[in-house]
Amino acid sequence: MTLAMIDIVIDEDIAFEPPADMDKAVRVACESAGVDTEQIDLCVRFTSDQSIQSMNKQWRGKDKVTDVLSFPMQEPPCDTSESLGDIALAVPFILLEAARLKLPEADHIRHLIIHATLHLLGFDHIDDDDAQKMQNLEQQAMHNLGLYDPYPMDAEQL
Template sequence: MSLVEVDRQQAIDAEGLPSQAELEAWAGAVLARLPDETRHELTVRFVDAEESQALNRDYRGKDKPTNVLSFPFECPPGVPLPLLGDLVICHPVVTDEARDQDKALGDHYAHMVVHGTLHLMGYDHIEDDEAEVMEALERDILAGLGIGDPYRASGPPHRDSDPDDERADA
């Protein structure tokens, strides 16, 4: 049995999107490292730049498409649901980043899923100390998947004044 259940949604017709098995492996690697017995379901939705931009504008006030948005689910008190939340991944942005950073598309997608899943579990990178913890977890989890350091080639983007990927507390 998988550690995670993923509802894969595809709102864009594109080549190179991760498979159901890949999504489960990547999100499952996070839950294997940081078990959560009560929450193990998430949605991963692949979108175009227009949908990403609209969500980023509406929930974060940034009027541009972004690589991944995380929408953590907050369970109502007394209603036990296994939902972690939703990840919305913009295929055009991820493919452009992979090309620009000279990374394999699959490796970059793995990073986006691991990064987004950590956001769903409450991790953040707004403060430098939080970023160090989150990036160390990402490196460790990705290494366990046979993927190199995602920050080595491009430097840590999370400490910029305008980080592209964030939690969108809806």
């Protein structure tokens, strides 16, 4: 039995109801990466564009809005009996992005949670080989949830 401990924080200036099954997205991301899912602990914060822009500037030196940021608490390999870290999602940005891509909002959020969870586990997309590995894991996790392929061969599918 998976004991997912996902703390959800919704900033008071955000009127938003997150998907009910975010724990499942976190679990399948971990499973696709071959990580033990017996205990999973992380925090997901739903925030404003301004707040994520500030975090992006402070922690990455990029003064712009982005969809999601990950703040890992561990170096790989991760011990899932301890907190993996924090995920911050910019709700207004994500909802506009989902509309532009013609994706269900909840499914797009699930994809971003999978993406961010993989970052917490130590995966990234800085170079092409790592990016391909991470994309493959995201595709596998999304497939396991019965959701769309986030990286179709024909990008116009999105």
